[in-house]
Amino acid sequence: MSLDIDALRAQFPILSTKVNGKTLTYLDNAATTQKPQVVIDALVDFYTQCNSNVHRGAHSLSDEATRRFENARSNIQTFINANQREEVIWTSGTTEAINIVANGLAQKLKAGDEVLITEMEHHANLVTWQQACLRAGATLQVAQINEIGELDVADFTAKLSSNTRLVAFPHASNALGTLNAINELTSIVKSQSDALVLIDGAQGIAHCKVDVQAIGCDFYVFSGHKLCAPTGVGILWGRYSVLENWPVWQTGGEMIRTVDYQESTWGVLPHRLEAGTPNIAGAVGLGAAVEWFMQQDLDALKAHETALLNYAMDKAKDFSGIQLVGTAKEKVGVMSFLIDGTHPGDLGFILDQQGVAIRTGDHCAQPLMKRLGLGGTARASFSIYNTFEEIDTLFVALNKAKNMLA
Amino acid sequence: MTKLPSTTDIIEDLEFFDDWEERYQYIIDLSKQLPELSEAERTDDRIVKGCQSSVWLKPTIDDDRLFFDVASDAVIVSGLLVLVLAAYQGQTAKTIVDFDMDNYFKVLDLERHISMTRGSGLRAIVAKIRELATQHSS
Numbered sequence: 001m002s003l004d005i006d007a008l009r010a011q012f013p014i015l016s017t018k019v020n021g022k023t024l025t026y027l028d029n030a031a032t033t034q035k036p037q038v039v040i041d042a043l044v045d046f047y048t049q050c051n052s053n054v055h056r057g058a059h060s061l062s063d064e065a066t067r068r069f070e071n072a073r074s075n076i077q078t079f080i081n082a083n084q085r086e087e088v089i090w091t092s093g094t095t096e097a098i099n100i101v102a103n104g105l106a107q108k109l110k111a112g113d114e115v116l117i118t119e120m121e122h123h124a125n126l127v128t129w130q131q132a133c134l135r136a137g138a139t140l141q142v143a144q145i146n147e148i149g150e151l152d153v154a155d156f157t158a159k160l161s162s163n164t165r166l167v168a169f170p171h172a173s174n175a176l177g178t179l180n181a182i183n184e185l186t187s188i189v190k191s192q193s194d195a196l197v198l199i200d201g202a203q204g205i206a207h208c209k210v211d212v213q214a215i216g217c218d219f220y221v222f223s224g225h226k227l228c229a230p231t232g233v234g235i236l237w238g239r240y241s242v243l244e245n246w247p248v249w250q251t252g253g254e255m256i257r258t259v260d261y262q263e264s265t266w267g268v269l270p271h272r273l274e275a276g277t278p279n280i281a282g283a284v285g286l287g288a289a290v291e292w293f294m295q296q297d298l299d300a301l302k303a304h305e306t307a308l309l310n311y312a313m314d315k316a317k318d319f320s321g322i323q324l325v326g327t328a329k330e331k332v333g334v335m336s337f338l339i340d341g342t343h344p345g346d347l348g349f350i351l352d353q354q355g356v357a358i359r360t361g362d363h364c365a366q367p368l369m370k371r372l373g374l375g376g377t378a379r380a381s382f383s384i385y386n387t388f389e390e391i392d393t394l395f396v397a398l399n400k401a402k403n404m405l406a
Numbered sequence: 407m408t409k410l411p412s413t414t415d416i417i418e419d420l421e422f423f424d425d426w427e428e429r430y431q432y433i434i435d436l437s438k439q440l441p442e443l444s445e446a447e448r449t450d451d452r453i454v455k456g457c458q459s460s461v462w463l464k465p466t467i468d469d470d471r472l473f474f475d476v477a478s479d480a481v482i483v484s485g486l487l488v489l490v491l492a493a494y495q496g497q498t499a500k501t502i503v504d505f506d507m508d509n510y511f512k513v514l515d516l517e518r519h520i521s522m523t524r525g526s527g528l529r530a531i532v533a534k535i536r537e538l539a540t541q542h543s544s
């Protein structure tokens with residue numbers, strides 16, 4: 001299957017900007033992705049045609065805003081194959097979505113209970129559970145990874161017990177690119193314990209077809225901005241039977257049924273977990289982004305991303321002095337690396353001078369870096385609109401950086 | 407103690423180059439002149455944290471003059487620290503407090519390194535040195 005990459009790139013206006021006088025080579029897609037014109041238009045159209053608050057409609061504009069907002073929710077439902085649209089909760093992003101679940105869990109946990117995570121977590125899927133455990137006197141268990149950055153499934157299984165209340169793991173690792181076998185891991189948890197399963201989909205959602213019913217998990221969370229949608233909006237998907245009575249998160253307007261001075265009662269899903277005026281335009285933007293994705297040939301996009309990753313990893317094999325960090329068999333388009341004798345921060349800087357945008361540092365995964373015995377890495381991460389030529393540019397730029405620095 | 411170039415030397419040198427590669431090669435080369443703290447002296451209480459790289463700072467005061475030994479794990483930051491120390495090393499507290507570092511970096515056309523957006527630790531170290539100088543002068 002072929003992909004018209006030029007036509008695809010033409011839909012992302014920022015890709016033709018210049019940085020430091022050079023054509024931008026944007027390889028920081030794991031941090032955030034660029035936006036196609038249709039998403040930008042959805043934001044502009046919302047503000048120019050129907051900006052209003054939602055669900056309060058005494059007037060036509062509000063009706064139209066509510067229609068677009070709820071329509072976006074339905075798009076997300078379709079995109080992840082949720083059973084009911086009420087299971088789709090708008091959040092500000094992955095971080096808030098995990099906090100909603102962790103905050104509720106903290107109220108249910110008792111001393112002696114356990115939460116299981118993995119050694120490849122982003123801080124968002126670590127500090128949240130750590131704090132929930134600390135509040136409740138529960139224990140945080142951590143399943144190990146092996147040297148190439150794959151989850152040790154035996155250790156993961158061994159750490160499940162009758163005390164495990166929740167298991168959280170990433171769909172894919174932002175620092176290493178490791179793609180986890182989420183269906184298999186979920187069924188291990190479900191067959192060996194009564195624990196709930198939360199999947200941090202921040203890095204998975206843009207690279208894989210997600211079918212929450214087929215996975216069998218209880219929560220799947222992600223951020224819009226890593227899926228070509230605006231920042232400040234994301235999704236908490238939760239199984240209806242679990243979310244229905246989940247402890248409320250923020251309280252205030254929109255989420256209540258009745259309010260008195262000394263007590264209140266809560267509304268129904270999805271509103272009970274969406275206090276206050278939501279990020280309406282952001283939600284409409286995310287709805288537009290998933291609609292755009294659903295119109296693409298997803299298999300061709302996936303094949304292109306895999307080809308880009310393989311091309312980059314192959315080139316790295318021929319590049320002297322490079323050390324790849326994270327070489328799992330199943331990976332998304334993330335290449336983390338070090339170059340002998342250089343500091344990742346210096347590499348990032350010299351690459352930036354050449355128009356190549358990557359990320360350097362600990363990638364919000366300090367315990368993972370410690371586990372690997374590293375202070376940080378340089379990370380190039382690829383998206384659907386990247387090209388083989390851009391990977392060539394990356395290696396030319398790296399070669400120059402190596403010559404200057406090492 | 408190694409002799410550091412003066413700020414005027416640096417301004418003249420950097421003016422002379424016209425592409426980024428020469429400029430940063432110069433900064434990388436400068437890094438070798440850093441009055442460097444030994445590994446053993448890079449203790450946690452001397453860390454000034456930026457989010458990308460760590461910088462260690464050991465001040466000494468001799469009469470009314472301030473001296474600094476520093477170290478960074480990144481080469482470009484080390485080179486930039488030489489630019490900073492060119493202005494501060496062996497100066498009185500008053501000279502240090504009066505020196506306009508932002509403007510100096512602007513003249514060097516390197517202001518992005520000292521701006522808020524970079525987690526290089528450079529801004530933090532300048533703030534730390536100014537704080538020490540302010541304490542010493544009062």
Ligand SMILES: Cc1ncc(COP(=O)(O)O)c(C=O)c1O
Binds near residue numbers: 031095
């Ligand atoms: C694996 C993973 N989890 C969670 C997050 C947090 O996402 P956000 O900052 O959008 O809330 C990220 C973002 O980098 C991530 O990569």
